[in-house]
Amino acid sequence: MQWIALSLPPTPNGTPPPSDALAGLATWALQFTPRVAIVDEAVLLEVEASLRLFGGRRALHDRIAAEVTGLGCTAIAWAPNSLAALACARGGIVNGLRLPLPDLLDALPFKVLSATTPCRLTLAQLGCHTLGDVRRLPRGGIGRRFGQTLLAGLDQAYGLRPEAHEWVQLPATFRARLELMSRVETAPALLFGARRLLMQLCGWLAARRAGITTFTLRWAHDAMRTRDAGEGGALRVRTAQPMRNIEHLCCLLAEHLARVVLQAPVGELEITADHVVPLHEPNASLLPDPRSDGESLTLALERVAARLGPDRVLRPVLVEDRRLEWAQRWQAAALPLPRARVAPPELAQPTFVLPTPLRLQVRNHRPLYRGPLALLTGPQRIEGGWWHCEGGTAAQHSQLVLRDYWVALSEHAGVLWVYQQRLAGDDIAWYLHGFFA
Incomplete structure (x- = not known):
């Protein structure tokens, strides 16, 4: 198995990250796998079945690492199980697959495992500094002194006992809020916080294989506002066609915000998806796509035939023949296609x-x-x-x-x-x- 841990930093006063931030990160992560769980300050993804879909482990890691920083994530780690991935994220190790799991975890401080939280002071007094030190303690003594929770956490982290998680369910509708770290007094400056909410929206849309045509950005004025400023405002944005491209949505929102004048400083944002429609992306092709670079398949075959020789680049063509063995033939790709008028068969044809x-x-x-x-x-x-x-x-x-x-x-x-x-x-x-x- 392969797991990814995405860890959020604590708040400035040292408390765990807010639940809204964790829920938003988990919703965004559902586009990569349906097996997403929230544990402590991190979001855990089981991606073993998704690696081939996203081009392999390196390609998936690069994509997640490039996008997740915009959601406030400060640590990302891979490991064979979820608790090991979380321990690696806390210990500053990105690739937890490069070493055998016992060798990797034994060198980490024991504080990276949540099961050690109630007994950290006692473990430190016993002279333990790493998880390896804790593992070398007698199991019977650990069980009698600290209970079975610590032993269960150690066994799960080292892959000796199965894990159980409550998976995050994809919500039927999208509504996300963000409390700004400081008051914002100009509308264009709202785009920085709104981008994080739009990233969550695009991840939710990708998980639903859908696109957005209308969404609404709402803002709440700070408590220190004038009496006539009101509680906040709203801006509805429409797109010409369904989409979930984060860059286009941000550019479109920026154009609308440039014409907005705030009545008071803003302290909180919220985005809701108003109109969602199915959006199926075209399948990738081994051959050149004329929509991407403007080159048609015919021109591409001509270039390849000129390089390899006309007899080495062939394509099938239909022939006016009822005999299935001779209903098609191969000809040089550079030759024009014949205009064969093949009548549909009276009986079903085999696959x-x-x-x-x-x-x-x-x-x-x-x-x-x-x-x-x-x-x-x-x-x-x-x-x-x-x-x-x-x-x-x-x-x-x-x-x-x-x-x-x-x-x-x-x-x-x-x-x-x-x-x-x-x-x-x-x-x-x-x-x-x-x-x-």
């Missing part, structure tokens, strides 16, 4: 086609493939290839087909594409030609 049809056994006039086959639909007669026979070679004569195709059902193999071959002078034979997905 996977065998390169060479497999002859089937027959029992009581019924074809067998992992048991008797039940013929569902058909027949569809396909005749073709006669134009190859006159004056042609033996290989060309073999391209003549006279087949009746059926969609068949096998109890163990699913839906199949079979045909019955009827050629003069030959016995009636059944062949398997393809599988339906």
Whole structure:
């Protein structure tokens, strides 16, 4: 397993970070994995199943590290389990996967483990400084003196006992607030705090695979305000199309804030999502995307063919032929595509086609493939290839087909594409030609 710990700093007076900040960070983290939990001053993410989706561990780490600082996170760490990741974040270790877990944790101060909090003074008086020192104490004595909580925390951190977390649930609606660290007297200066709320909004939208078309920024005036200033104000922002791009939303909000005049200093912000619609991002492609650099696929293939040679860059083209084996052919990519008018098949076509049809056994006039086959639909007669026979070679004569195709059902193999071959002078034979997905 691989876990990430995102730690928030304590408040200036030493108290834990506010719950709103932790909830906002957890909501943002749900775009990477549904397994997100809040433990003490940190948000923990189990990302083992998400690594391939986001391009691997390094790519995911770089993306999270680049974005999470805007949410107030001051420490990020990786480890094989959640408590170890949290201990690494507290100990200033980013990569907790580079060493065996016992060697890594034994060198850390024992204060990085929350289970040691009630007994830190006693452990220090016993001469313990690191988690390794605590582990070397007799387990029976630890259990009698400190209870089972400390032993359970040690075992979970070292991967000897399973962990249990209460996962953060993605809220159905979005509403986030932020208490500003100082009073803001000009509207454009509100963008600094609003950006953090917008990042939470974009993370919530990514987790829902949705985009925003309307959101509202509200602000509350400071308690030290004039009587006629009111409690606060609001600004509704609309987008031309659904989106969740943080930079565009910030630029759009900045343009609106430039025309706002605050009636009093502001001490608190709130953003709500008013209109949310599904937003499905296009799949990435191995080939050049014309929307990204303006180069079409045809131009890209021309460049590759010029570099490798025209005979080494091929593409499939459809052919006006009812025989499935000859319904497409490969031609040089530099050649223009033929204008083939291929009529839709009368019978369903299989998803996977065998390169060479497999002859089937027959029992009581019924074809067998992992048991008797039940013929569902058909027949569809396909005749073709006669134009190859006159004056042609033996290989060309073999391209003549006279087949009746059926969609068949096998109890163990699913839906199949079979045909019955009827050629003069030959016995009636059944062949398997393809599988339906």
